[in-house]
Amino acid sequence: MALTVSILMLLAIAAPASGGGTGEPEGVAVAANVTYLTACPLAFYNTIVGKECPMLSFNLSNAGSSPRSIRAFSEYQGLSYRSVNTGTVSPGSSTLVNQTPSLLRNRTANISTITTVNLHYGVEVYDGTGWRLLEEQTVPVDVFPEDIMIWEAMDSEGNRVPLYEFVGVFVTPNSPAVRELLATAGRYADPAYDSRYSTYLLEHSLEGYQYPGDSIYEYRNYTALQVKAVYNALKYGYNITYINTATAVGGPDGYYLQRINPPEESIRLETANCADGAVLIASALEAVGIRPYIVTFPDHVFVAWGTDDTGKYIDALETTMLGTSDFEDAYAVGNAELLEYWELINNSEFEDDYLIVDIGEVRELGVLPMR
Template identity: 25%
Template sequence: MTFNTYAIFAYASENEKNNQEETQSRIPDLKAGKWEPIYSMGKNLFPSVVISTITLKNGGDWDTESNHLGENWGTIGIAVCSPKDNCSINVEISSDTFIKPTTFIGTLPKKGITYFIFPDLKYEYEKLLMVSQKIPEDLTFKVSIDRKADMDKTDHIQVRSINECVYYFVDYDGNSVDTPWFFAAYVNENHPYIHRILADALKAQRVSSFSGTLGNIESQLEEINAIWETLKKKGIRYSNITTTDDDENPELATQYVRLIGQSINYSQANCVDGSVLLASILRKIGFNVSLITVPGHMYIGLIFGTNEDSFICIETTMIGNYTLEEAIEEGTNDFTENESKFLSDSDEYYEYNIINIMDARAMGIISIKDSLSHQL
């Protein structure tokens, strides 16, 4: 099968557009000189979003208007109605634990226009990486308009687990946004445990070395199989744990994703966990790998072959009880049956995504550090 490179994308599905019609904008109706806090993902702070977008090279589809000021991927900010042309504005946001005091200084160009200001917040990244369950946090907003300080405001939000991946949300203006490429942040080709997995495969003499795509087709498949059998030997089994707090929330969709260390420690992985684990290892040894999403499911795809002109998919939920050959047959058959849906621009097939990790890294999506990896 010839592989085509598919763009990483974010767009609203038909169902989400229908939801959008039922969802009112959360932008406050402000009088001149007034302001209120606003949030792109509800009153939530997602560590996975903060960390994975640190080096993101482009903004979201929802923030291209000229009245959006500050950080393109900001999710916490204020809405303010300018009382005059060229009005000075000073915004400071901080929190008790996770956000250092951060200031935005700028100008509101036109009187009577509502602007959305998202300071480039200074986060406590190491603390965010350690959040394993939902906890409350207080935000403080300090705003000066036309050099006149307004009364401070405090708001209460939820800081979510590092394991919660946001793949869809409705922003403050009621826009539906698909973000399946956030899953790429959980692929961690530099995780220290990968070296141990590769070493164990070599020790078991499943292969003599790892050369990735530098070898011929036969050697490439042997290397993939060596990794597959090593993970099987470690007792990795399929576990269907997917429930999150947002399952009934029409404005936010998240998926619980284990970090590599968690999958190894607990010897279990759901379809997403297994996919990011195997994708991480294969990317480490040089394969061009992608996460493949279909409705309610994920597996991986990778380019291989002497000229990197072939494409196979692997059904990662089969890792505990089946051979690699069987997993390749299952994954590749599913992809082949649905290939036209991956290529389609129709909103009907919005759940059919190919999230290429190389493209995600070029886009600026970075891996989430496993803060507990030293315990492995």
């Protein structure tokens, strides 16, 4: 069960009889409210560092009449270094301290299943002669291996914490498997599969957003043909088939999570669920310069892309139809799904349930490929 720690300490600091004290009257109130994420996601833990999604937040306040030096610390015992922040809180004010302890890579590399570790944290105040421990807590948190995408977690106060943008770490355009896939896809950009490859000068090549004309309709075809080449390479060259595994399931403490295979693993296994297929094709599209999107609905994920370099229009593909249907059918179904849920996607009331993750945008925010 998630814990919330609200600490209100009354520090009875008697003024010393002669010099050396703080001069603070008795009954100084120093308060600390500590909130932490109840999940530790290894897949994008390093990406969280520096973003507005810390693992812990200390809200420290000083209700006294003079400044107070306060120190906050935290660590995942046996899994991270200790994180320490020291600062001064002015009288009648508060400050927010965020921490994400640096992990010990040699300890996390071998975690392959959900593992429980202890999060140890505390707050100290300087009383004029030394640091006095106000409070410390040790609480269990769940550590998730690198192949687990946590779409949504909970903090220690029971609030939902959306983490959808971090699916971008699973989109890996620079992996060797994706480069090999693109080489194969080039062979499927052939008039034998669609005569338009010659019409659009895309024969045996994937050019990204290089269409020379100004027709929105023609540009859309130009881009879709490249997606078709990737789809056909997976369907005919790699024999990828859809496997129906749970897309997103509830985990401990209300996590909303999904195991996602990286592109090389989906290719090796010759299978992909909807999330695997979405990140696989998104990786290939990003590699050739086409802007990919990951579309997420409750219990379903699929891929979309910008039809041209303006970013005004997108198309979608139902990746679960790999192995059973032609590209044209998967393309039609993907766009139909996108249209069906478009109002929900653009309705802020459902923004945590129906949304489109713009991989180009999250890259600008610092969500980089895991490899």
